[in-house]
Amino acid sequence: MKGIHQSSMAVRSFVVMACVVIILAGIKTASPIVVPFVLSAFLAVICNPVITLMCRYKLPKWLAIILLMGFIVLMSLWLTSLVGSSINEFSKQMPVYRAQLVEQFAWILDKLQQFNIHISRQKVLEYFDPGMALSMTTNMLSGVGNVMANLFLIILTIVFMLLESNDLSKKAHLALDDPEMRLKQIDRFLQSVNQYMMIKTLVSIATAIIVGIGLSIIGVDYALLWAVIAFLFNYIPNIGSIIAAIPAVLLAFVQFGPAAAGVTAGLYLGTNMVMGNVIEPKFMGRGLGLSTLVVFLSLIFWGWLLGSVGMLLSVPLTMVVKIGLESSQSGMWLAILLADNVDDKLSDSSMENHKQDDTEQISEQEK
Template structure:
């Protein structure tokens, strides 16, 4: 009997893996449709608390949605025009910046040779081209801008999602055969995702604002562009701030000098230490943390699956998976593996849920 049970478990595992492969292949094939939908869902989650806040002051929900959408469209068009022009100018200057960076890199190689450290210049530049960091930033922003070209479809989807936001929890209860509203995990899941996205967006906006103003004071070109980059990459903790700081530090080094590059690096370091280690944990708590390895792997996975938008939303998407696993009795163990600390509140809660589910009741 035991052998047949083990075979059944193995077949079940293979079936689940095949099921996941088919789903992921379908998502990747349908990414031109899936990416705008995912982006619309995140925008709707961020906007829903503002709609609820306006509803408390007896503003009709339809009017509040329309006013907010008009404001978002106007701000988006204004920001897109400024950032788009900055990207175009920066792209035109990119070969010049790249050549200057290569010259500075060659100077480092010459200094190494002075200490009898022989390095092949052409081979080293072929493997470690310092201009790639600048090119990657512009390419990623251009890819995100390409997705935003479907602005009308995204805004229309957000409007319909916001109109359905009030009835979505009830539909989920009925869809999961819980008409008496006893399934508290659904409410906890929706509230946790909403709270995480809103707080993360506000912290990211503050980070981008501080970085943009600081770079403008230092005198680095395209300060608004780098502020937008800092805002977007702040959704990726641990490594996102490093990726966002590299092109700004390199540009400050080329444009002004080593002192400005050092001040730029300190600006990013100080901003991310305050926002990431003081402000964000105070309002969000440390229970939603992911391990550094999971953050890096999620960046690769979601970037492969959904492109540049998947890279920017990799951590929020992984957080949704983690919160969903925490809300289920059978997935708590996987949520613990995704967490950054076993002793975190979320990990303890998931573990306690599993223990409680496995304990026989009288």
């Protein structure tokens, strides 16, 4: 009997893994449809507190939604035109920047030749080409731009989600077979994701403003473009701020030399250290309960599955998976692996189990 039980468990595990692979392959294939829907869902999460605040001032909900959606459409069109025109102008100036780059490296190459180290200028352009850095950034932006091509569909989806936002918590409890709304982690999850998206958006806006003003003072070209890129890439954990800084630092080096490049790098480094290590932890508290390794791996996974939008939303998407695992006993072990503090997780789980046992004992005594 024991051998039969182990065999059935192995078959069940194999079937579950096969189902997961099939589902992921389906999502990957249907990503042109899935990605706009996912983006709409998280934009609705960001917009919902703003709608609630507007309704406190006696505005009808439908009017608040129309005003906010109109503002989002105008901002999206403005940012799209700004980024597109700036990239086109940058591409036209690329030969000039390449020539300036060779001039900046000329004295370094002369010094190296004195030590019989010969490096061709073509090699310098291959490894320190600002156009290559910009193309890497624009490739990631193009993924978001392709999604924004479905702007009408995204806005329409956000509107319907906001209209039904009041029933979202109840629907989540019913979907997870909890009509009595006893699963407190669902409410904690909705609150945590809402808090994360709002704080991350405000921090990204502040980062973009500081970077834009700093680059304007330094005199780096297209400061507004780099500020927009800093805003978008700040949503990408761990490496987003580094990717956003590379083209601006290279351009500062090309225009003004190593000193300006160092100041630009210091501007990005100081801004992200203050925002990421001081401001965010202060307002976000313990965050969303994901370990640093899980955050990094989720960035790679969601980027592969959903492209640039998946990288931007990797943290909240992982939280969706985590809460789904926590709601089932069979997936609890994987949810613990995703958590950042195992001791707190185990203590919370034991307390919830004791409470459920006490409730069941009381109900049995009443019967």
